[in-house]
Amino acid sequence: MAQPIFFKQPPSSTLAELAALTGAVLVDPARDGDVIRGLASLDEAGPMHLAFFDNLKYADQLKATKAGACLVSRRFEAQVPAHVAVLRAAQPFRAFVKLAREWHADALRPQSWFDNDGIAPSAIIDPSAHIEDGVIVDPLAVIGPRVEIGTGTVIGAGAVIGADVKIGRDCNVGARSAIQFALIGNNVLIHPACSIGQDGYGFIFFGPEGHLKVPQTGRVLIQNDVEIGAGTCIDRGSLRDTVIGEGTKIDNQVQIGHNVTIGRHCLLAAQIGLAGSLTIGDNVAIGAKAGLNNHIKIGDGAQIAAMSAVKDDIPANERWGGHLARPTRQWFRETLALERLARDGAAHPKGEGKE
Numbered sequence: 001m002a003q004p005i006f007f008k009q010p011p012s013s014t015l016a017e018l019a020a021l022t023g024a025v026l027v028d029p030a031r032d033g034d035v036i037r038g039l040a041s042l043d044e045a046g047p048m049h050l051a052f053f054d055n056l057k058y059a060d061q062l063k064a065t066k067a068g069a070c071l072v073s074r075r076f077e078a079q080v081p082a083h084v085a086v087l088r089a090a091q092p093f094r095a096f097v098k099l100a101r102e103w104h105a106d107a108l109r110p111q112s113w114f115d116n117d118g119i120a121p122s123a124i125i126d127p128s129a130h131i132e133d134g135v136i137v138d139p140l141a142v143i144g145p146r147v148e149i150g151t152g153t154v155i156g157a158g159a160v161i162g163a164d165v166k167i168g169r170d171c172n173v174g175a176r177s178a179i180q181f182a183l184i185g186n187n188v189l190i191h192p193a194c195s196i197g198q199d200g201y202g203f204i205f206f207g208p209e210g211h212l213k214v215p216q217t218g219r220v221l222i223q224n225d226v227e228i229g230a231g232t233c234i235d236r237g238s239l240r241d242t243v244i245g246e247g248t249k250i251d252n253q254v255q256i257g258h259n260v261t262i263g264r265h266c267l268l269a270a271q272i273g274l275a276g277s278l279t280i281g282d283n284v285a286i287g288a289k290a291g292l293n294n295h296i297k298i299g300d301g302a303q304i305a306a307m308s309a310v311k312d313d314i315p316a317n318e319r320w321g322g323h324l325a326r327p328t329r330q331w332f333r334e335t336l337a338l339e340r341l342a343r344d345g346a347a348h349p350k351g352e353g354k355e
Contacts, residue, residue: 013035014032015031023095024087027088040067043064050071065084070086109172110189114139114157116138120138123137134152139157142161144162145164149161150186168186175192188222217239231253232250232256233255238276245266249268250268251271256274261278262280268286269306272292285304288306293310296313298314301316302317302319
């Protein structure tokens with residue numbers, strides 16, 4: 001079973017205390033003094049653990065669990081074994097996460113990898129940089145001329161912050177990240193090995209002088225509460241800025257091309273490729289390994305399936321998928337039609353069975 005040994009250990013709590021914290025109802029009040037000391041999945045939980053159940057796919061795990069208590073909705077509570085205390089919640093996983101956030105607050109945002117509480121002696125900081133009080137700079141980080149960094153921000157080991165970059169308060173810049181030509185808001189989490197603000201892929205192709213590079217003179221603007229996964233690359237704009245909207249969450253190894261605009265509260269899964277000058281609205285969700293063509297527009301609330309190839313605009317609130325991407329209902333119908341065609345062709349090879 002996973003052991004959270006790298007994080008602070010949660011306090012022991014009674015089921016009555018957990019019910020109050022999560023807003024759940026303890027179905028058997030006689031067990032309100034039972035003690036829970038940790039969180040675990042159904043299949044790994046022991047008598048001192050709290051688990052949750054909200055998906056019939058894991059019904060066998062619920063039946064066999066050794067957990068001391070389980071968060072579960074009214075719909076499924078009759079399936080909980082008698083030895084497991086039931087905490088009834090309208091949204092069990094949300095209640096479980098609420099408790100996990102309370103017990104493991106130190107896991108919600110990266111901290112100094114070296115338990116550092118100030119500026120490491122080996123960090124290199126240009127004298128013209130303005131570093132507010134309460135900033136942590138880990139060993140071997142480099143901070144360039146006229147950089148501004150707000151209080152509560154952590155700069156990881158080996159990170160490089162280029163000239164004139166501005167980083168807000170309560171941010172985190174992961175180890176070995178490189179940031180230039182960027183303005184970054186508050187509470188932005190940048191995980192290790194990100195590259196932000198490098199020039200975009202702009203060329204005039206196949207000219208008499210070869211491929212002619214186009215100057216990239218824009219910036220990267222990252223608004224408040226954005227999270228950027230490890231190894232992600234965000235190109236600066238060419239004539240206009242690359243913009244990442246407030247509250248957007250980006251997974252690992254995502255490529256965002258120059259002049260891209262991403263709206264607020266979007267979700268981008270791992271290994272997505274966004275070509276230059278496309279526009280994504282608010283509350284858009286894109287599955288892993290999707291690729292989006294340049295100069296297209298994705299409407300507010302749209303959803304794009306994993307591994308899709310998108311070459312056309314997608315209207316607001318529509319669900320698309322496939323290669324090439326189209327509305328999911330159409331995609332499913334076409335896929336089923338092809339499967340039937342292949343099955344029927346295999347059943348009657350070379351016309352056998354036909355009149």
